[in-house]
Amino acid sequence: xxxxxxxxxxxxxxxxxxxxxxxxxxxxxxxxxxxxxxxxxxxxxxxxxxxxxxxxxxxxxxxxxxxxxxxxxxxxxxxxxxxxxxxxxxxxxxxxxxxxxxxxxxxxxxxxxxxxxxxxxxxxxxxxxxxxxxxxxxxxxxxxxxxxxxxxxxxxxxxxxxxxxxxxxxxxxxxxxxxxxxxxxxxxxxxxxxxxxxxxxxxxxxxxxxxxxxxxxxxxxxxxxxxxxxxxxxxxxxxxxxxxxxxxxxxxxxxxxxxxxxxxxxxxxxxxxxxxxxxxxxxxxxxxxxxxxxxxxxxxxxxxxxxxxxxxxxxxxxxxxxxxxxxxxxxxxxxxxxxxxxxxxxxxxxxxxxxxxxxxxxxxxxxxxxxxxxxxxxxxxxxxxxxxxxxxxxxxxxxxxxxxxxxxxxxxxxxxxxxxxxxxxxxxxxxxxxxxxxxxxxxxxxxxxxxxxxxxxxxxxxxx
Ligand code: UDX
Ligand code: UDX
Numbered sequence: 001x002x003x004x005x006x007x008x009x010x011x012x013x014x015x016x017x018x019x020x021x022x023x024x025x026x027x028x029x030x031x032x033x034x035x036x037x038x039x040x041x042x043x044x045x046x047x048x049x050x051x052x053x054x055x056x057x058x059x060x061x062x063x064x065x066x067x068x069x070x071x072x073x074x075x076x077x078x079x080x081x082x083x084x085x086x087x088x089x090x091x092x093x094x095x096x097x098x099x100x101x102x103x104x105x106x107x108x109x110x111x112x113x114x115x116x117x118x119x120x121x122x123x124x125x126x127x128x129x130x131x132x133x134x135x136x137x138x139x140x141x142x143x144x145x146x147x148x149x150x151x152x153x154x155x156x157x158x159x160x161x162x163x164x165x166x167x168x169x170x171x172x173x174x175x176x177x178x179x180x181x182x183x184x185x186x187x188x189x190x191x192x193x194x195x196x197x198x199x200x201x202x203x204x205x206x207x208x209x210x211x212x213x214x215x216x217x218x219x220x221x222x223x224x225x226x227x228x229x230x231x232x233x234x235x236x237x238x239x240x241x242x243x244x245x246x247x248x249x250x251x252x253x254x255x256x257x258x259x260x261x262x263x264x265x266x267x268x269x270x271x272x273x274x275x276x277x278x279x280x281x282x283x284x285x286x287x288x289x290x291x292x293x294x295x296x297x298x299x300x301x302x303x304x305x306x307x308x309x310x311x312x313x314x315x316x317x318x319x320x321x322x323x324x325x326x327x328x329x330x331x332x333x334x335x336x337x338x339x340x341x342x343x344x345x346x347x348x349x350x351x352x353x354x355x356x357x358x359x360x361x362x363x364x365x366x367x368x369x370x371x372x373x374x375x376x377x378x379x380x381x382x383x384x385x386x387x388x389x390x391x392x393x394x395x396x397x398x399x400x401x402x403x404x405x406x407x408x409x410x411x412x413x414x415x416x417x418x419x420x421x422x423x424x425x426x427x428x429x430x431x432x433x434x435x436x437x438x439x440x441x442x443x444x445x446x447x448x449x450x451x452x453x454x455x456x457x458x459x460x461x462x463x464x
Contacts, residue, residue, distance in 0.1 A: 001196045003029060003127075007084035009114050011035035011044055011073060013169070013277070013346055014131060014162050015090035016054050020062045021173040023071035025204040032072045032080040044073035055345040055372050058170035081121045086196065088160075089114050090131040095281050104288040106135050106281065115142050119149040127193045129158045133222050133278065135285055139182075139215045156193035158183045159215045161222030166276065167343030179210045182218020223286045227302055230279040232267040234308040240270035240463030241315065250463025251445060270463040272416055272443030273313040275340030275349040280306060313351045316414075316462070317358035320441050323460060324412060328364040332435075334406040337417025337444075338370035338378055345372040351443065352416040353381045356397065361387065366397045369406040371419055375399035404430065412439035418446045431455045 006022065008015045011033045023031040035041050043053040049060040049067075063071070074080060081087060091110040096102050111132060118128060128146065130139060139157045146155040159182035164172040179201045184190025198210050213221070240250040250270040258265035274280075283302055290299035321328050340350035347353065356366050360382075368378055382393040400406050403422065407413055407430045415422055423446060431438055440452055442461040452459045 001085070001192055003085050003196050003200060005029070005084045006031045006086045006088065006200075007080040008033045008088040008090055008131070009035070009077065009081075010088075010090035010092070010132070011037070011040055011053075012090065012092060013054055013166055013344075014164070015088065016044065016052075017056055017059055017164065017169040018090070018131065018162060018173060019088070020059060020066060020071060021170065022200065023066040023069075024062050026200060027070055029200070030070050030072070030083075032074055032084070034074050034077045034080045036075065036077065038075050041073050041075050055343075056166070056169045057343055062170065077117060078121045081118055081126075082123065084126065086127045086129065086200075087118060088129045088131045090162075092277075093132045093134060093281070095284055101288055104284045104291075106133075106285050108134070108138065108141070111138065111142070112145065115145040118155075119146050119151075119153075122151070122153045122155075125154040125156075127156045127158060127196060129160050129197065130219070131160055131162055133161055133226075133282055133285075134159075134219055135289055136216050136219045136223070138219065154189070156183065156189055157215065158193055158197055159218035160197060161218060163222075163225065166346050167341055174204065176205060176209065179205055180213065180218050180221055181210065182213050182215040185212070185214055223282045223289075226278050226282040227286055227305065229267050230274055230283055230309070231302075231305045233269075233271065233274045233279075234305045234312075236268045236270045237273065237312045237462075238308055240312075243463040253463075270445060271312075271351070272316045272355065272462060273309045273351040275347075275351050277346065277348040280309070280349050313354040314358065316351075316441070316443055317355045319460065320355075320359065320412065320414060320439075321362055323441075323458070324439060328359060328362045328411075330363065330365065331411040332365045332367060332409060333359055334403075334410040334413045335366060335368045336370075336403055336406060336413060336415045336422055337419055338368055338373045338381075339417050339419075342417055342419045345374075345377070347373055347377055347381050350381070350416075353385060355414060355416060355443070357382065357385055357387050360393070360396045364396075367406045367410065368397060368399050369401070369403050370417065371421060404433070408433045409435060410438075411435050412441065414441045414443060415446055416443045418444040422446055427452060427457075428455050431457060 008019045015033055019031050019033045040053050049064045052063055093106045096105045096107040143157050161180055181194050181197050183194040194212050201210055236254055243250040254268040257263055258268045283306055287299045287303045338352045339347055378399050379393055383390050403425055437458050440457040440459050445461050449459055449461055
């Protein structure tokens with residue numbers, strides 16, 4: 001089967017970049033990305049490509065090349081579904097905030113809405129692809145909804161989880177470690193659908209990197225991959241606390257451990273805690289699924305990764321307060337970096353939100369600078385946490401446009417995102433602007449401790 005028309009529902013951090021790269025690599029395929037959020041679609045269509053809603057290195061130039069040629073952004077979901085041979089579902093699947101599985105299970109309401117909309121609109125056979133990360137066996141639910149509409153349309157459901165990391169999305173999409181495609185291997189139609197998707201990716205990905213499996217393996221592989229990655233971060237973060245007590249340096253330990261080729265060097269950087277839309281959500285999901293099958297030991301084992309991460313964020317903030325003579329009330333504290341990692345404007349589950357919240361509870365005055373995150377987003381993150389009123393968040397937090405402005409007259413600085421530009425700052429100048437003693441808390445192991453101490457900072461770095 002030759003695919004001519006692709007539709008993607010959800011113009012977010014995954015749908016947007018993924019479809020842009022498919023459009024670039026498959027000029028003969030028309031790709032339409034739809035979203036119910038009108039503002040977001042308007043931003044994707046902004047004549048100034050630098051204003052697209054997602055910041056990813058290299059993304060705006062691809063959008064510039066392909067937009068309105070074979071890449072389209074629209075709010076007309078029905079039309080795009082109707083025209084497409086292949087539909088990617090890339091809507092968000094947040095952790096449930098209500099009912100059974102609250103705080104643990106993935107909320108599948110948007111996925112189900114998409115399925116119902118596809119069922120209502122489709123007039124010819126479609127391949128429907130789960131791009132969103134989903135609990136194991138969601139494909140079965142999707143198929144049930146689609147097959148029970150009685151209009152004779154045939155659907156093939158594939159699972160094609162995304163492994164891109166934000167900040168390097170374009171690079172990851174262009175040369176992925178692997179592409180995973182799960183489908184109904186048992187049936188002829190299932191194999192054909194998988195082949196159609198394999199052919200899309202084969203336009204630029206070497207065939208040996210495209211893996212086909214049954215649907216359940218594919219769905220579970222995504223949760224497992226994220227759980228393994230997050231587990232490495234929690235493991236090194238657990239060791240970072242021990243390093244602080246013993247005088248070992250966590251970077252040296254990580255290097256020594258990572259040089260064992262069986263362990264490998266990646267994802268061993270101690271930090272103030274992992275964030276992002278995936279790690280916590282996917283592990284909670286895994287834990288919830290294990291509990292559902294009554295696998296208590298399995299559930300407890302993976303839950304510990306989250307417990308450690310929460311501990312790391314809290315311990316960092318508590319350490320700040322303790323170091324500053326057990327009180328930060330009325331003290332100005334500069335937060336450098338709000339995004340959950342560098343090179344993205346995404347703030348979901350960012351450690352900075354939790355550290356700021358802790359310090360606000362201690363009545364500190366917070367000033368934030370992040371190179372890519374908007375003021376609106378910062379307030380909305382704090383409001384969403386719900387610890388205090390919107391007014392109190394706006395009173396307690398000021399957002400500024402440079403690191404120097406943030407640190408002026410501050411008692412302390414917390415570096416919470418590893419933006420490259422923070423390494424290049426004139427730290428002597430910053431020190432001179434601050435109240436003394438001037439505290440510098442490095443949650444990312446970004447800065448060189450020795451020179452900071454020489455300048456005069458009271459310096460603390462995770463795991464040092
Ligand atoms: C994705 C996946 O969907 C998630 O499961 C995965 O684990 C991480 O990546 P992401 O692209 O980061 O999520 O989400 P987001 O940036 O929130 O984009 C989702 C988009 O879907 C939003 O723009 C939202 O408006 C849109 N949406 C949601 C719809 O168009 N229709 C809906 O019914 C629901
Ligand atoms: C992750 C997975 O890497 C990706 O494959 C999947 O598709 C989505 O989830 P992402 O969340 O975008 O990607 O970023 P990632 O680079 O994995 O970082 C997650 C968090 O862990 C960040 O807050 C990062 O700062 C933190 N981290 C990462 C560490 O603290 N230490 C490390 O060594 C690595």
